[in-house]
Amino acid sequence: DDALPGLTMSLVCHVSPSCSSMQLSRLNHALPRPGAWSPGHARHHGRRVAVHATPRAEGGSQEIPESVATYRSSDGRLKAAAGPSFQRKAASGEDPWGFYYQVAERNLVWSEDLTARLLKAAVAAGLGLEEEEVEQRLGRLTCYLPDLVHKLPRMRAPLVQALVERVDEIPGRVLELRQVLPRANLGRMLADHPGVVLSWSARGLQDAVLRLEALLPGIDVERVIAEFPVYLDVEGVQDAIREAERLLPGYDVRAAMARDPEVIHSFQKMSAMIPYDPPGPVTDEECAGP
Structure with missing residues (x-):
């Protein structure tokens, strides 16, 4: 599925703490690319690595376009889109999206937060x-x-x-x-x-x-x-x-x-x-x- 501009995405994979930078690079390149992506950082959590990537608009601009709040994808699922509230939250230094974005449920990390x-x-x-x-x-x-x-x-x-x-x-x-x-x-x-x-x-x-x-x-x-x-x-x-x-x-x-x-x-x-x-x-x- 196409990812949406303005979202911070977290992808959790089951790899060993000693995974190589080449493996992480491949994971970053495997992320959806609506425009030009600025690869984020990887954090080791035991046998998990959380890979973060922050989207940029086309041409490398930091401007995040307006879009509708939700939409139906081709497979019938309801999905969330970026909006002004996400922009304000991102500007405050917080993650603009409070949930992991379009990750398989079996890979979702359920935290107390x-x-x-x-x-x-x-x-x-x-x-x-x-x-x-x-x-x-x-x-x-x-x-x-x-x-x-x-x-x-x-x-x-x-x-x-x-x-x-x-x-x-x-x-x-x-x-x-x-x-x-x-x-x-x-x-x-x-x-x-x-x-x-x-x-x-x-x-x-x-x-x-x-x-x-x-x-x-x-x-x-x-x-x-x-x-x-x-x-x-x-x-x-x-x-x-x-x-x-x-x-x-x-x-x-x-x-x-x-x-x-x-x-x-x-x-x-x-x-x-x-x-x-x-x-x-x-x-x-x-x-x-x-």
């Missing part, structure tokens, strides 16, 4: 907000829950969307959790299971704590809940106990849970093993089926 951009775009589309507004809300979210900073790019988009949508509720809910669980490591708990901050009210959490203390006497409820929020599902814990008693008659599963709370995972039923997944269709399209 790229994942964060895609996540932000998905959340903005889901909430009908501008990406700038989403970015501001994410800033407040990480201010309230600082341990999420490095985990956000790996979180599921629906959960991030829910947190962003209700971000102004989070400080009050964290205070409620602290009142019910004064000794728990809430930072770790909410970093590993951020959905808890939206799923539980103070009254519901207090009720779950009291029921769990009655079900498992002697257990350190605050520590267990902070490390394994699955114990907040008291009905699920009761099911796990019954399953353990059925499989292992005479086995004191309650004492085992008090010693090692992680033992609950050995007796959970399949329907309870991934409690954060929806139990059924969640969109009209899924309800309609294929």
